[in-house]
Amino acid sequence: xxxxxxxxxxxxxxxxxxxxxxxxxxxxxxxxxxxxxxxxxxxxxxxxxxxxxxxxxxxxxxxxxxxxxxxxxxxxxxxxxxxxxxxxxxxxxxxxxxxxxxxxxxxxxxxxxxxxxxxxxxxxxxxxxxxxxxxxxxxxxxxxxxxxxxxxxxxxxxxxxxxxxxxxxxxxxxxxxxxxxxxxxxxxxxxxxxxxxxxxxxxxxxxxxxxxxxxxxxxxxxxxxxxxxxxxxxxxxxxxxxxxxxxxxxxxx
Amino acid sequence: xxxxxxxxxxxxxxxxxxxxxxxxxxxxxxxxxxxxxxxxxxxxxxxxxxxxxxxxxxxxxxxxxxxxxxxxxxxxxxxxxxxxxxxxxxxxxxxxxxxxxxxxxxxxxxxxxxxxxxxxxxxxxxxxxxxxxxxxxxxxxxxxxxxxxxxxxxxxxxxxxxxxxxxxxxxxxxxxxxxxxxxxxxxxxxxxxxxxxxxxxxxxxxxxxxxxxxxxxxxxxxxxxxxxxxxxxxxxxxxxxxxxxxxxxxxxxxxxxxxxxxxxxxxxxxxxxxxxxxxxxxxxxxxxxxxxxxxxxxxxxxxxxxxxxxxxxxxxxxxxxxxxxxxxxxxxxxxxxxxxxxxxxxxxxxxxxxxxxxxxxxxxxxxxxxxxxxxxxxxxxxx
Ligand SMILES: Cc1cc2nc3c(=O)[nH]c(=O)nc-3n(C[C@H](O)[C@H](O)[C@H](O)COP(=O)(O)OP(=O)(O)OC[C@H]3O[C@@H](n4cnc5c(N)ncnc54)[C@H](O)[C@@H]3O)c2cc1C
Ligand SMILES: Cc1cc2nc3c(=O)[nH]c(=O)nc-3n(C[C@H](O)[C@H](O)[C@H](O)COP(=O)(O)OP(=O)(O)OC[C@H]3O[C@@H](n4cnc5c(N)ncnc54)[C@H](O)[C@@H]3O)c2cc1C
Numbered sequence: 001x002x003x004x005x006x007x008x009x010x011x012x013x014x015x016x017x018x019x020x021x022x023x024x025x026x027x028x029x030x031x032x033x034x035x036x037x038x039x040x041x042x043x044x045x046x047x048x049x050x051x052x053x054x055x056x057x058x059x060x061x062x063x064x065x066x067x068x069x070x071x072x073x074x075x076x077x078x079x080x081x082x083x084x085x086x087x088x089x090x091x092x093x094x095x096x097x098x099x100x101x102x103x104x105x106x107x108x109x110x111x112x113x114x115x116x117x118x119x120x121x122x123x124x125x126x127x128x129x130x131x132x133x134x135x136x137x138x139x140x141x142x143x144x145x146x147x148x149x150x151x152x153x154x155x156x157x158x159x160x161x162x163x164x165x166x167x168x169x170x171x172x173x174x175x176x177x178x179x180x181x182x183x184x185x186x187x188x189x190x191x192x193x194x195x196x197x198x199x200x201x202x203x204x205x206x207x208x209x210x211x212x213x214x215x216x217x218x219x220x221x222x223x224x225x226x227x228x229x230x231x232x233x234x235x236x237x238x239x240x241x242x243x244x245x246x247x248x249x250x251x252x253x
Numbered sequence: 254x255x256x257x258x259x260x261x262x263x264x265x266x267x268x269x270x271x272x273x274x275x276x277x278x279x280x281x282x283x284x285x286x287x288x289x290x291x292x293x294x295x296x297x298x299x300x301x302x303x304x305x306x307x308x309x310x311x312x313x314x315x316x317x318x319x320x321x322x323x324x325x326x327x328x329x330x331x332x333x334x335x336x337x338x339x340x341x342x343x344x345x346x347x348x349x350x351x352x353x354x355x356x357x358x359x360x361x362x363x364x365x366x367x368x369x370x371x372x373x374x375x376x377x378x379x380x381x382x383x384x385x386x387x388x389x390x391x392x393x394x395x396x397x398x399x400x401x402x403x404x405x406x407x408x409x410x411x412x413x414x415x416x417x418x419x420x421x422x423x424x425x426x427x428x429x430x431x432x433x434x435x436x437x438x439x440x441x442x443x444x445x446x447x448x449x450x451x452x453x454x455x456x457x458x459x460x461x462x463x464x465x466x467x468x469x470x471x472x473x474x475x476x477x478x479x480x481x482x483x484x485x486x487x488x489x490x491x492x493x494x495x496x497x498x499x500x501x502x503x504x505x506x507x508x509x510x511x512x513x514x515x516x517x518x519x520x521x522x523x524x525x526x527x528x529x530x531x532x533x534x535x536x537x538x539x540x541x542x543x544x545x546x547x548x549x550x551x552x553x554x555x556x557x558x559x560x561x562x563x564x565x566x567x568x569x570x571x572x573x574x575x576x577x578x579x580x581x582x583x584x585x586x587x588x589x590x591x592x593x594x595x596x597x598x599x600x601x602x603x604x605x606x607x608x609x610x611x612x613x614x615x616x617x618x619x620x621x622x623x624x625x626x627x628x629x630x631x632x633x634x635x636x
Contacts (some may be wrong), residue, residue: 070259077263189270192301192314195263199256217301 001115001152001174002057003046005080006105007039008070009064010095010125023223026125028092036072037187038120040078042180044187046118047079054152057081059112061098061105065089069203076198077190083201084108088130088208088215095126100208102134107211109139114175116157121146121179132179142172146181261320268324269477271300272331273492283627284604289413294338297368301320302339304366307346309363318494319556326549329505333608334459336505340498341373341409344491345418348374352478352487353386361438365416372414375405375439375464376488382407383621385420385485386430390466392421394439399437399446399471405464412447412460416440419471420488423481436477438443438483444469455607492617493555493565496573499616500552505578506612510580510587510605514538517591528590537586544583548576567629574622577612584609623632
């Protein structure tokens with residue numbers, strides 16, 4: 001089985017983001033970019049499937065600016081076999097919307113024919129949480145979102161999902177799209193020898209136009225603002241007072 | 254060029270992740286108990302760190318000195334002792350890489366690169382540190398072997414490591430004295446005894462020992478370069494790399510002290526505001542930050558020159574001197590910023606305060622550095 005993992009280049013989670021003066025988005029010039037953390041978890045899971053003998057090949061795909069090469073190299077250094085870069089933008093500030101990404105992925109998947117797509121549940125930049133779902137609809141494949149456990153059993157996958165109020169385990173038919181959640185695994189860091197070896201692994205480059213997908217934005221960003229600063233909390237004298245406040249003022253219990 | 258920058262960034266990112274995951278959480282306990290970080294060493298082998306500057310032809314990574322210095326800075330920022338595990342190991346490896354015979358390179362470099370063979374350098378003796386030509390350990394040729402007798406002290410990595418580059422006198426009567434000095438690749442065996450592990454102010458966790466050689470036999474083909482009388486030169490020609498190395502450790506410790514102070518200054522409040530808003534603290538932070546940056550730039554510049562094959566003896570000495578003094582001063586200043594807590598064993602500042610002074614001693618004391626810099630600057634600018 002071939003596993004395909006889409007990976008997105010996003011602002012590093014350690015960076016304190018700054019809103020651009022004109023409010024059109026956050027400033028991405030000269031800030032550290034990394035692989036979306038949920039995608040790292042997806043890559044890790046794919047590599048583990050390969051190590052267990054449940055998969056033969058791990059192909060990673062990134063869509064966006066040319067610099068997303070770096071993100072792909074990171075995935076190759078972790079242990080992916082091959083990478084595909086689909087150049088769809090030349091301005092780092094242009095975010096490709098989930099529907100366009102899903103269409104591009106579908107085109108790649110039509111060529112690659114993987115048995116499983118493992119994606120992050122969402123990207124930490126725009127938090128859309130939509131690409132995996134849209135992709136499964138376009139492909140007509142089954143989907144399992146927010147996975148915290150994944151087991152391949154013949155031609156189906158057993159997936160434990162993190163849902164409100166607990167865990168839900170479902171069985172889906174392969175091929176399928178699985179989006180992964182935080183607790184699925186702890187992604188490895190690449191060893192230095194593997195980083196050197198990743199230089200020699202294949203990285204193909206295509207464009208969105210090659211795949212016949214129009215990436216013109218459909219959404220308009222009206223305004224981007226900093227979140228309000230955190231206000232100081234209050235101290236309560238006793239547990240009784242805390243319960244009273246939670247009941248009467250916050251209305252949460 | 255771009256590709257190289259990208260690759261360096263990936264390497265440094267991975268080193269950072271390694272440190273956050275597999276080093277930082279354990280430093281405080283291991284150091285308090287002076288316990289050898291055996292698991293960290295295994296992870297370092299997997300990471301490929303033992304071969305980072307060994308050529309790719311011999312199974313290493315062939316990284317530039319500039320990248321290497323950045324790795325050492327990061328490791329030392331987490332824990333200086335961990336950097337020591339690869340520092341003197343790689344000085345040994347680079348002596349073989351630079352001066353070894355083809356057979357020695359093929360035999361040893363791949364095993365140094367994996368960490369299968371690892372250790373450091375055995376130069377210092379009870380009566381000879383700065384003045385290495387005064388060493389008394391003697392190696393006498395006997396058939397196919399050298400027979401070694403003598404005592405070494407302060408030898409790092411000599412208890413848990415298995416191999417050292419050993420500086421000996423093959424001709425104790427030679428004049429000038431260095432003509433009688435040679436460097437041997439000494440693997441542990443009968444007569445190579447670890448007499449005791451030394452108790453240290455800082456740089457704990459890592460093994461620094463006194464060694465005794467009693468009729469210890471080394472096959473003659475372990476003489477680095479195959480010709481007697483070149484040992485001191487072989488060690489001295491590695492000094493620039495060694496100094497850049499120690500400079501990078503200084504930058505790492507200076508940065509750790511700075512980072513801790515910057516964080517603490519924003520949390521701790523006196524008189525109704527964070528202490529970082531008091532001018533007295535700002536003056537210290539301003540100096541600490543500038544010192545760290547200057548140290549980093551001196552180190553990076555010396556490493557760049559070394560990689561380019563330019564003369565950099567003075568530059569490496571300046572980096573070593575300045576960056577290690579920066580480490581000492583920043584550790585003290587950071588302790589001041591931390592008030593009473595800086596003096597407490599619960600915080601990490603006091604570790605930096607104990608670790609930093611070693612850097613002013615090892616790899617050429619800072620007194621010597623300034624004397625050499627003065628001589629070099631006059632030599633380069635004759636009146
Ligand atoms: C923790 C630790 C780890 C070490 N690890 C190793 C190791 O792995 N391998 C190894 O071989 N050695 C190692 N050393 C030894 C270290 O290299 C020596 O301590 C160092 O070279 C200084 O030598 P010394 O201690 O004999 O001091 P000395 O040479 O006795 O110097 C004493 C003082 O005199 C000054 N001085 C000496 N000569 C002159 C001069 N001509 N002009 C002006 N001032 C002078 C020095 O600057 C110093 O202030 C280690 C030391 C320590 C503390
Ligand atoms: C070994 C030891 C023994 C001790 N014994 C005793 C004892 O027996 N009894 C006792 O009561 N206490 C004792 N102390 C506590 C000691 O008196 C305090 O640590 C000291 O007063 C500093 O206070 P602090 O640690 O809260 O630092 P902080 O007051 O938090 O100071 C932190 C930093 O901010 C600076 N700073 C603070 N305010 C200002 C300002 N307005 N302008 C500029 N800079 C400022 C300080 O100079 C310092 O650099 C002891 C401490 C130690 C380490």
